Amino acid sequence: MSSMTSLVQSVDWLAVAPPTIAAAVALVVLVADLFLPVARKPLLGRIATAGLALAALSLLPLLGDDRRTFCLTGAPDVCSYVADPFALVIQFLVLAGALLTALLSIDTIKDHDLPAGEYWFLLLSSAAGAALLPASRDLATLVIALEVASLPAFALVGLRRGDRLSSEAALKFFLSSVAATAVMLLGVSFLYASTGSLHLARVAQTLTDLPDPRLATLATAGVALTLVGFAFKTAAAPFHFWVPDTYVGAPLPIAAYLSVIGKAVGFSGLILVAIEGFPSYAHVWGPALAVIAALTMTVGNVAALRQKPDRAHSAVRLLAWSSVGQAGYLLVPIGAAGYADDPARAIGSTVAYALMYAAVNLGAFAVAALVARTSPANRISDYRGLYARRPLAALALGFFLLCLAGLPPGIIGLFAKVTVFSVAVDAGLGWLAVIMAVNVVIALYYYLQWTAVLFRGPATAKDGAAQAADGAPAPQPARPRIPAALTAAIALATVLGIALSGYPQLVLRFASGALL
Numbered sequence: 001m002s003s004m005t006s007l008v009q010s011v012d013w014l015a016v017a018p019p020t021i022a023a024a025v026a027l028v029v030l031v032a033d034l035f036l037p038v039a040r041k042p043l044l045g046r047i048a049t050a051g052l053a054l055a056a057l058s059l060l061p062l063l064g065d066d067r068r069t070f071c072l073t074g075a076p077d078v079c080s081y082v083a084d085p086f087a088l089v090i091q092f093l094v095l096a097g098a099l100l101t102a103l104l105s106i107d108t109i110k111d112h113d114l115p116a117g118e119y120w121f122l123l124l125s126s127a128a129g130a131a132l133l134p135a136s137r138d139l140a141t142l143v144i145a146l147e148v149a150s151l152p153a154f155a156l157v158g159l160r161r162g163d164r165l166s167s168e169a170a171l172k173f174f175l176s177s178v179a180a181t182a183v184m185l186l187g188v189s190f191l192y193a194s195t196g197s198l199h200l201a202r203v204a205q206t207l208t209d210l211p212d213p214r215l216a217t218l219a220t221a222g223v224a225l226t227l228v229g230f231a232f233k234t235a236a237a238p239f240h241f242w243v244p245d246t247y248v249g250a251p252l253p254i255a256a257y258l259s260v261i262g263k264a265v266g267f268s269g270l271i272l273v274a275i276e277g278f279p280s281y282a283h284v285w286g287p288a289l290a291v292i293a294a295l296t297m298t299v300g301n302v303a304a305l306r307q308k309p310d311r312a313h314s315a316v317r318l319l320a321w322s323s324v325g326q327a328g329y330l331l332v333p334i335g336a337a338g339y340a341d342d343p344a345r346a347i348g349s350t351v352a353y354a355l356m357y358a359a360v361n362l363g364a365f366a367v368a369a370l371v372a373r374t375s376p377a378n379r380i381s382d383y384r385g386l387y388a389r390r391p392l393a394a395l396a397l398g399f400f401l402l403c404l405a406g407l408p409p410g411i412i413g414l415f416a417k418v419t420v421f422s423v424a425v426d427a428g429l430g431w432l433a434v435i436m437a438v439n440v441v442i443a444l445y446y447y448l449q450w451t452a453v454l455f456r457g458p459a460t461a462k463d464g465a466a467q468a469a470d471g472a473p474a475p476q477p478a479r480p481r482i483p484a485a486l487t488a489a490i491a492l493a494t495v496l497g498i499a500l501s502g503y504p505q506l507v508l509r510f511a512s513g514a515l516l
Contacts, residue, residue: 011069011070012067012068012069012081012083014058014061014062014067015062015067015068015069015081015083015135016069016081016083016135017055017058017062018055018056018058018059018091018095018131019055019091019128019129019131019132019135020128021051021054021055021058022051022052022055022095022098022124022125022127022128022131023124023125023128024051025047025048025050025051025052025054025055025124026051026120026121026124026125026128028047028051029044029047029048029051029117029120029121029124030117030121032044032047032117033116033117033118033120033121034117041116041117042106042110042116044116044117044120045102045105045106045109045116045120047120048102048120048123048124049099049102049103049106051124052095052098052099052102052124052127053099055095055127055131056092056095056096056099059088059091059092059095062083062088063088065083066082066083066084066085067082067083068081068082068083069081072199077201078199078201078202079137079199080136080137080138080140080141080199081135081136081137081141082135082137083135084135084515085515086134086268086271086347086351086515087134087135089351089355089510089515090133090134090264090268090351090354091131091134091135093260093261093264093354093355093358094127094130094131094134094261094264094265095127095131096358097257097260097261097264097358097362098123098124098126098127098130098257098261100256100362100366100489100492100493101123101253101254101256101257101261101362102120102123103485103486103488103489103492104252104253104256104365104366104369104485104486104489105119105120105123105251105253106483106485106486107483107485107486108251108252108253108369111373112160112251114159114160114251115159118155118159119156119159121152122152122153122155122156122159123152123156123257125148125152126148126149126150126151126152126153126156126257126261127149127261128148129144129145129146129147129148129149129150129152129265130145130149130261130264130265132144132145132148132149133145133146133149133265133268133269134264134268134272136272137199137200137201137272137276138198138199138200139188139191139192139198139199139200139203139226139273139277140188140198142269142272142273143181143184143185143188145265146181146184146230146233146265146269147181149261149262149265150177150181150233150265153173153254153257153258153262154170154173154174154177155170156250156251156254156257157169157170157173157246157249157250157251157254157258158170158171158249159251159254160251163249165245165248165249166249166250166251167249168245168249169245169246169247169248169249169250170246170249170250172242172245172246173242173246176232176239176241176242177232177233177242180228180229180232180233180239181229183225183228183229184225184226184228184229184230185229186225187221187222187223187224187225187226187227187228187229188222188226189222190218190219190221190222190225191203191219191222191223191226191277193218193222194206194207194210194215194216194218194219194222195207195210195219200272200273200276200277201276203277203278204276204277204278204279204280207219207223207277207278207280207281208280220281220284223278223281223284223285224284224288226273227270227273227274227278227285227288227289230266230269230270230273231266231270231292232266233262233263233265233266233269233270234263234266234267234270234327234330234331235262235263235266235296235323235324235327236292236293236295236296236327236328236331237292237295237296237298237299237300237324237328238295238299240296240299240300240324240327243320243321243323243324244303244317244320244321246258246320247259247316247317247319247320247323248314248316248317248320252316252365252368252369252372252378253365253369255316255319255320255365256361256362256365256366256369259319259320259323259361259362259365260357260358260361260362263323263327263330263354263357264354264358267330267331267334267350267354270289270334271334271347271350274289274334274337274338275337275343275344275347279343282337282338282339282343283338285338286335286336286337286338286339287335287338288335289331289334289335289338290332290335290336290338290429290432291335292331292335293328293329293331293332293334293335293432294328294431294432294435294436295328296324296325296327296328296331297325297326297327297328297329297435297436297439298328298435298439299324299325299328300321300322300323300324300325300326300327300328301321301322301325301328301439301442301443301446302442303321303324304318304321304322304324304325304443304446305442305445305446307321307380307446308380309379309380309381309383309384309449309450309453310381312377312379312381313379313380314377314378314379314380315368315371315378315379315380315382315383315450316368316378318380318446318450319361319364319365319368322404322443322446322447323361325439325443326357326361326404328436328439329353329417329420329436329439330350330353330354330357330420331350332349332350332420332421332423332424332429332432332436333346333347333348333349333350333353333420333423333424334346334347334350335429335432336423336424336426336427336429336432337427339427339428339429340423340426340427344515346423346427347515348510348511348515349419349420349423349510349511350420351507351510351511351515352416352419352507352508352509352510352511353416353417353419353420355500355507355510356403356412356413356416356500356507357404357416359493359496359497359500360399360400360403360404360410360412360413360493360497361400361404362489362493363396363397363399363400363489363490363493363494363496363497364397364400364401364404366486366489366490366493367393367396367397367400367490369486369489370390370393370482370486370490371383371386371393380450380453381453383397383450383453383454384453384454384456384457384458385456385457385458386453386454387454387455388457388458389458390482393482393490394454394455396490396493396494397451397454398451398454398455399494399497399498400493400494400497401447401448401450401451402447402451403497403501404443404447405440405443405444405447405448406440407444407447407448409501410497410501411501411502411504412497412500412501412504412507415504415508416504416507416508417436417440419508419511420436421433421436421437423511424436
């Protein structure tokens with residue numbers, strides 16, 4: 001009893017507040033859904049949005065202080081939960097991204113008649129798991145957090161009942177993710193068998209000097225399998241095949257959520273196991289991640305290049321392939337960390353790039369949600385003449401695309417790419433820097449092509465006939481009122497992107513300081 005009492009007293013509830021608040025609000029939404037009449041269901045969205053905002057605000061008391069909890073008796077430095085700068089930055093990204101997703105979701109639920117209670121419960125549950133993961137410092141908590149973030153996402157993707165694309169997307173996402181989780185669990189079991197511990201600090205210490213060569217072989221297999229599991233979550237090639245169909249079949253806010261929060265979960269887990277758990281295997285995972293980074297950015301950008309506005313191709317599919325290409329850039333500093341003298345500093349570039357990417361990619365999906373209200377197919381050609389119909393939305397989307405491309409006035413995108421590029425050069429990975437430079441040039445084409453479509457004149461009768469011959473009717477010039485929540489989401493993403501472009505040091509400072 002005394003040991004249990006000391007364990008309870010050692011829990012730092014302030015440190016665990018962000019994921020705990022998100023989980024508690026999820027339960028509140030679930031219970032409230034049982035008693036609210038159908039006419040009052042929109043109240044659930046307000047509760048969920050307020051809960052996510054409160055969870056994000058709970059990060060403020062944690063700034064400037066490393067807090068640890070759930071630590072081993074007699075080993076205060078070996079803990080399962082650590083609220084350090086890395087964890088806080090990723091938790092902010094997750095909760096702020098989930099908040100923008102919630103704003104996008106309010107009208108999507110109404111327009112597509114989605115079950116509000118289930119939707120908000122699943123979204124909050126996934127956000128709670130995503131917020132838990134970057135603070136996790138043992139393999140068991142990492143796996144649990146990863147699955148808490150992923151399992152609700154499967155249901156969210158397939159929540160449009162009766163929609164064949166949605167069901168197929170959810171099934172493909174589920175089966176591939178379960179296979180990756182099984183591989184990762186096998187790797188974790190190998191690591192536990194060879195080291196006798198699940199805490200990353202103890203695993204790292206034991207892996208440096210394994211007395212038995214057979215244990216060393218088992219540990220090597222465990223490291224490789226664990227990294228493969230997290231590589232799937234980041235949509236890294238060749239584990240990216242689920243991304244395009246899943247994004248197209250999912251409700252648009254969920255596609256946005258997966259493109260940002262799903263990646264944040266995967267990358268934070270990959271960083272933790274590589275840097276914190278397997279530093280002695282840097283000679284193995286460093287080259288492997290560098291090759292995967294080159295393959296991922298190339299596959300993503302080349303596939304995105306094939307999405308043409310005159311072929312009735314989907315804008316969401318283009319954003320999906322773009323997100324695969326961006327995942328390649330995010331992997332570069334992690335691979336470079338395997339060659340760096342101070343790996344913890346190298347991954348700061350990934351964090352800085354992830355913050356930029358999150359803001360502008362969610363903004364691009366927000367404008368896509370606006371266009372989808374009048375053009376449900378959401379083809380690239382549906383954006384033609386958007387400037388004539390919605391000048392502010394067209395300017396916002398153009399700005400987001402230029403940020404992703406790394407062109408002015410998207411200064412933050414340019415600086416983030418330069419930072420990642422310099423990390424590769426400093427690590428001696430000149431070949432990877434060259435491949436990244438080539439891919440940035442390739443990406444310029446499809447980003448600028450889409451941007452140009454925004455400012456072309458509205459489709460003519462001839463254009464409409466050509467599209468109809470290709471199986472796609474001409475877009476309708478309808479201009480309904482933009483919902484307030486969607487307007488707020490676009491405005492918040494735009495303001496954040498402009499602020500980061502005007503003062504890029506807000507995120508680039510993470511690239512010059514150790515977060516772990």
